[in-house]
Amino acid sequence: MESPVPSKILPTLSSPELIRHLSMEGLAQLAGEMRTAICEQVARSGGHLAPNLGVIELSIAMHRVFDFSHDRLLFDVGHQCYPHKLLTGRYPLLAKLRQRGGMSGFPEPRESPYDLFSVGHAGTAISTAVGMARGDTLNGEGFSDTNPNGRRVVSIIGDASIVNGVAMEGLNNAGTLKRQFLVILNDNGMSIAKPQGAMAAYFDRLRISHTYGEFKKAAKGLSKVVPGGKRMAEVYHKLGEISKTCVSEGAWFEHFGLVTIGPIDGHDIPTLIDVLNEAKHFDGPMVLHVKTVKGKGFKFAEGDSTAFHSPSPFTMTNDDGEELVSEGCRVELKKSARSFTGAFGEILGDLMTRDAKVVACTAAMPDGTGISKVINRFPDRVFDTGICESHALDMMAGLAKTGWKPFFAVYSTFLQRAFDQAFQESALQGLPVRLCLDRAGFVGGDGAVHHGFCDIALLATLPKACLLAPMDEPSLKAAIEFMANYNDGLSAVRYPRDSVSPMFADQACPPFVQGKARALITHTDAQVALIGYGTCTIAAANAARELALDGINADVYDARFAKPIDIDLVSSLIARGIPIVTIEDHSIRGGFGSCLLEACNERRCDTRNITRLAMPDSWVYQGERDDQLAEAGLDSASIASVARKVAVKHGRATVTV
Numbered sequence: 001m002e003s004p005v006p007s008k009i010l011p012t013l014s015s016p017e018l019i020r021h022l023s024m025e026g027l028a029q030l031a032g033e034m035r036t037a038i039c040e041q042v043a044r045s046g047g048h049l050a051p052n053l054g055v056i057e058l059s060i061a062m063h064r065v066f067d068f069s070h071d072r073l074l075f076d077v078g079h080q081c082y083p084h085k086l087l088t089g090r091y092p093l094l095a096k097l098r099q100r101g102g103m104s105g106f107p108e109p110r111e112s113p114y115d116l117f118s119v120g121h122a123g124t125a126i127s128t129a130v131g132m133a134r135g136d137t138l139n140g141e142g143f144s145d146t147n148p149n150g151r152r153v154v155s156i157i158g159d160a161s162i163v164n165g166v167a168m169e170g171l172n173n174a175g176t177l178k179r180q181f182l183v184i185l186n187d188n189g190m191s192i193a194k195p196q197g198a199m200a201a202y203f204d205r206l207r208i209s210h211t212y213g214e215f216k217k218a219a220k221g222l223s224k225v226v227p228g229g230k231r232m233a234e235v236y237h238k239l240g241e242i243s244k245t246c247v248s249e250g251a252w253f254e255h256f257g258l259v260t261i262g263p264i265d266g267h268d269i270p271t272l273i274d275v276l277n278e279a280k281h282f283d284g285p286m287v288l289h290v291k292t293v294k295g296k297g298f299k300f301a302e303g304d305s306t307a308f309h310s311p312s313p314f315t316m317t318n319d320d321g322e323e324l325v326s327e328g329c330r331v332e333l334k335k336s337a338r339s340f341t342g343a344f345g346e347i348l349g350d351l352m353t354r355d356a357k358v359v360a361c362t363a364a365m366p367d368g369t370g371i372s373k374v375i376n377r378f379p380d381r382v383f384d385t386g387i388c389e390s391h392a393l394d395m396m397a398g399l400a401k402t403g404w405k406p407f408f409a410v411y412s413t414f415l416q417r418a419f420d421q422a423f424q425e426s427a428l429q430g431l432p433v434r435l436c437l438d439r440a441g442f443v444g445g446d447g448a449v450h451h452g453f454c455d456i457a458l459l460a461t462l463p464k465a466c467l468l469a470p471m472d473e474p475s476l477k478a479a480i481e482f483m484a485n486y487n488d489g490l491s492a493v494r495y496p497r498d499s500v501s502p503m504f505a506d507q508a509c510p511p512f513v514q515g516k517a518r519a520l521i522t523h524t525d526a527q528v529a530l531i532g533y534g535t536c537t538i539a540a541a542n543a544a545r546e547l548a549l550d551g552i553n554a555d556v557y558d559a560r561f562a563k564p565i566d567i568d569l570v571s572s573l574i575a576r577g578i579p580i581v582t583i584e585d586h587s588i589r590g591g592f593g594s595c596l597l598e599a600c601n602e603r604r605c606d607t608r609n610i611t612r613l614a615m616p617d618s619w620v621y622q623g624e625r626d627d628q629l630a631e632a633g634l635d636s637a638s639i640a641s642v643a644r645k646v647a648v649k650h651g652r653a654t655v656t657v
Contacts, residue, residue: 009033014089016063027269031056034086035297037094045097046312046445047105048079050295050305051158054188058290059083061272065280066152068114072132074155076125076167078106078449079310080186088114098445100623106449120449121417122387123164126183129155130174133181143180145283152280158186164387174285175257181285187263188294253287262289267296306367337499341438343473345370347480348407352378355484359399360407361385363392369409369438393418396433397425405484411439412452412494419458422490427462432487440494440534441585442629447622453615455494457590460563464489466514467562469534473500474509475558482512494534496585498625501538515564523553527652528643529573529580533559533592536583542636547643552653554643562592565599579609579650581643585634588614611646613639
């Protein structure tokens with residue numbers, strides 16, 4: 001029975017149960033409240049805006065039809081989960097979106113039993129859903145004609161992640177299931193940027209050539225033939241020719257053994273509920289193709305869904321200067337300091353202007369990696385492959401094989417998906433593919449699913465691989481110049497999602513020399529040496545200033561290379577009896593400090609006076625990047641505290657600690 005519509009619905013939602021009793025008017029009101037709440041919060045804190053606005057009605061319909069306290073819901077591209085979280089009682093957490101103690105920006109099982117996996121990478125939902133479907137069936141808990149109260153399985157795919165290779169593998173296996181299995185393809189015509197490739201063009205044709213009107217007409221006729229219109233399996237098998245009007249042109253997914261319907265309007269709640277109720281009872285694998293508008297309901301996000309995919313905090317004002325969310329408002333994105341990403345894009349553009357053999361690519365992250373600064377300037381030499389990192393790296397290897405100088409700009413966390421290609425097609429072949437690893441180290445609000453914590457550990461295993469990290473913009477430029485001329489094998493430079501520091505901007509930046517560190521602060525009577533890798537060098541320099549107030553002289557070195565290590569410098573410091581502290585925003589396991597210890601072991605150096613500071617051997621969740629660094633002991637105050645204790649412990653200082 002439908003309940004009266006309260007004045008405010010969203011704050012009363014402790015579970016999805018309430019929405020099963022709301023009228024269509026109430027569901028529309030709820031959608032509006034959710035859209036306003038998400039816009040207002042992302043304006044304050046930043047976060048994924050456009051992808052979540054596009055799935056509000058779809059999320060409401062899914063939770064209206066399915067009971068995901070019992071049924072299974074798997075997310076692909078987890079950044080479209082905000083509406084799902086609001087519908088599952090997490091509105092009180094929204095005010096601290098992407099902050100410690102608040103709502104994570106991705107599905108998070110620690111947060112709610114409605115989230116089954118922590119999800120931050122594309123392409124995984126179909127495969128994990130197949131696994132849960134098989135597991136439930138083996139447990140005797142899966143939905144079927146003979147077990148109508150069993151668990152149903154739904155995976156929702158979005159932002160063009162269907163082109164991911166893992167998604168294709170999942171579809172190939174999903175088609176062999178002999179039970180209910182629903183894949184909802186949220187087709188918004190976008191990934192993070194404009195989707196790339198032949199499959200994207202295929203879906204463009206579908207959006208033009210099919211409408212829900214055709215499906216609705218067919219369904220109306222079918223309901224006269226099939227009692228209640230509730231038996232999709234019978235409809236499909238008995239009335240195949242008639243139902244072709246509701247099957248996507250070319251039936252692409254049917255080659256995988258999945259019945260396909262749509263596309264339908266993903267913002268029409270009554271339609272979505274009707275179709276999902278039909279799909280709910282289909283005892284076999286099915287794809288429902290849903291057409292949505294990324295950024296729906298917020299004209300700025302609709303007009304530029306790339307800029308508003310994951311914006312920084314922004315302000316919205318009307319003509320009277322009042323801040324609000326409304327159709328008549330103006331939006332101003334808050335400006336941030338110059339970032340490593342922006343600096344990289346300009347450095348790469350300068351290099352491509354001077355060297356006609358340089359080519360570059362990204363895997364669906366042109367803005368996030370800075371490639372957008374060169375993709376229009378050099379359309380024949382810059383490629384966006386879409387969400388397929390493995391293919392992108394193999395393609396770069398092919399370009400290297402034919403004499404080009406490839407640069408692959410990719411988030412550190414997504415490089416993991418292409419490690420086999422870094423090994424087999426690049427390093428093993430001796431091909432100089434160049435990796436530019438954005439978002440290395442802690443990433444702030446995106447949390448554990450996106451931290452770049454293991455790129456050194458992975459790549460250092462590859463013979464002749466050369467691993468670099470800049471501390472600021474001039475050293476990033478010098479690192480890129482070095483890589484452009486490094487032809488002995490794979491090379492990689494890592495840098496964070498952070499602003500570039502001006503601390504050493506007044507000093508000339510020497511070129512990178514393979515395996516050689518840069519001395520920044522030195523003393524004839526140094527009491528401790530701080531060796532930073534990447535931007536942690538800046539924190540080390542700030543720590544040295546704090547130590548100077550205690551009368552402790554701390555040398556500071558910019559390591560520059562994790563492979564090869566400047567072992568001559570390290571062995572010299574050890575020979576002089578100077579204790580060493582290494583600092584890096586990478587896992588303590590297998591990172592720069594580990595590489596340094598291994599180099600010392602090969603040189604037979606005494607390592608007892610070496611202390612390593614790095615990301616801990618535990619998960620660090622969402623929050624501000626500065627807070628994450630402090631939690632890991634990588635801020636300047638923590639570094640100074642450790643260095644002070646080290647200097648005293650080894651008899652190099654006598655201050656009270």
